[in-house]
Amino acid sequence: MNDQPEVSGAVRILPADVRLTVRNGETIVDAVRRAGYRTRYCCRRGGCRACKADLVEGQVRYPVPIAESVLSAEERAAGKCLPCRAQPAGEVVIRLSEKDTLTRVFGTFRPAS
Incomplete structure (x- = not known):
């Protein structure tokens, strides 16, 4: 049995040029957070448009x-x-707004084995 989550796609984030995998059912922001980065967001429901x-x-x-x-x-x-709210359909490239930056706040999260 494979305990690895199924990958649904990948996102490359510009201008930082960071590439992250995105798991099934995961949003781009969720993948960013899981990898130990932060971007600008507030509500995580799409209403604020941040x-x-x-x-x-x-x-x-x-x-x-x-x-x-x-x-x-x-x-x-x-x-x-x-x-x-966006889930990539395969490989995607996004460019953050001028008000936003990709910030590394934690080491990469690795589940305990």
């Missing part, structure tokens, strides 16, 4: 629909995403 980033490459899905007032069709068409 984490809004550019989706440079790839596609994301939102298992729970995002309100048009939070992320409009025009913003999606322009390549905006909400990493706190």
Whole structure:
């Protein structure tokens, strides 16, 4: 039996150029936190828009629909995403907003064996 979580994709975060794997059912922000980094976010439900980033490459899905007032069709068409709710569909590249930075706050989390 394989105890390793199934990987659903990966995210490369610009401008830091950090690449992280994303597990099934995990959002981009969840993967960032699991790896010991932080980015700008507040509510983790998509309502505050603090984490809004550019989706440079790839596609994301939102298992729970995002309100048009939070992320409009025009913003999606322009390549905006909400990493706190977005799950990558394969490999994606996002660019953090100018107000945001990727900060390493902990060593990489490794579950006890």
